[in-house]
Amino acid sequence: MSEKNDEQMIDEIGLEQNFLGSVEAGKSLPTEELPEHPMPASIAAQLVQHHRLNEAKANQNLATFCTTQMEPEADKLMTDALNTNAIDKSEYPKTAAMENYCVSMLAHLWGIPKGKKMYKDFIGTSTVGSSEGCMLGGLSLLLSWKHRAEKAGFDTKDLHHHLPNLVIMSGYQVVWEKFCTYWNVELRQVPIDQNHMSMDMDHVMDYVDENTIGIVGIQGITYTGAVDDIQKLDRLVSEYNKTAVLPIRIHVDSAFGGLFAPFVDGFKPWDFRLKNVVSINVSGHKYGMVYPGIGWIVWRNNSEDLLPKEMRFSVPYLGSSVDSIAINFSHSGAHIVGQYHNFVRFGYKGYEAIMNNVRKVSLRITEELKKFGIFEILNDGSQLPINCWKLADDAKVDWTLYDLEGELAKYGWQVPAYPLPKNREDTTISRIVVRPSMTMTILDDFMEDLKMAIHNLNKEHGNNELEYNIPSAADATTVSN
């Protein structure tokens, strides 16, 4: 039967508005070539929604840092703003203003003194995420190093003697490798070892020389949740700078820590309170609690020494002009609106309450993991809310954390296992990122399933049921029902 006849038949029995009875519902979705004919919007939308059916449930994805839940009011605001373009500052002056308000709030949250003003005293921009923020931070280090190096009489075209380098600990996020590759900068990695799971402060300055464009401190190492001791780094840099031809600067990559650390206890100064920190980036879509993608970068002052002229592009704004700094051009203004909404909706006290709940959940995970007696905790959630663990060396089990990842996936949970960074890559760890949407209730459910998963693995691998607190087989049936 030809397709046309199908359609005619369906029309005859009045099913044209019936999604389940539609011709399209009885066919596979087009995947390779643009289909020739249109289909009704409602049918297309339902089919696309169906196609997403077995994607991870966002709140069961314990692997991601990115926001999976906002309040309905924020959803509405963002939906309404989807048709704006953040780059058209003259057409959308209020969105542009909100962007500046957000930069200003972040700058003050990170230690820029009260009363200092955006553009006049400091500068910053929204980005699509921390990756763009890191690129901009790295570029401003590179270009300002070039200017200073040339002033000091270096021939910066002589790459044999003056190939610029960037110093960072080896557990960096991939964007730093991209930055160095794109701009021909040598990536100097300070390796981790058993005793240094963050930047090794005993050795970091050995990696620095006159061609170092800057050191990146990471306030929240993506893979483990450990933090670099940026206060100590700042002291080392101050000491070095006393006699340096080209003083060293610090950029802080606080992609996820930057909107967590300011609200909870237990962090040493890591931000603009330290005098060698020149710029900081954060992801608004991580603990800023906005859907992906939005990020931010702030420079501590608005001098061309920190943010060179060639990175500033003048765009019209309210009858005059302002500097556009971002790499990306057009993108929706919705995320800026969402971020500004969150800032005024929650305020400092709101973020504080949320982040303290996040920490509570993270600490509880550690407590529960310890009860199994087979895990060694590498990050316990007492600083950043990232839980990392490995199988203890004396754990009497024949399965791996990769097996556990697979078993948990059967219950819908995403808990990735992967090797530690360079130098300790023989150690496999599992990681949970505790996000604001992970309530204690979700954690309770996860723990039930974790017990089941371990029970199943032990059974499958013939491991004795150990002394730890897992449900009996009878309980197991009840739980899975």
Ligand SMILES: *Cc1c(COP(=O)(O)O)cnc(C)c1O
């Ligand atoms: C997530 C992350 C990035 C990249 O951030 P995006 O917002 O995803 O672009 C960079 N650095 C660190 C430390 C991160 O955790």
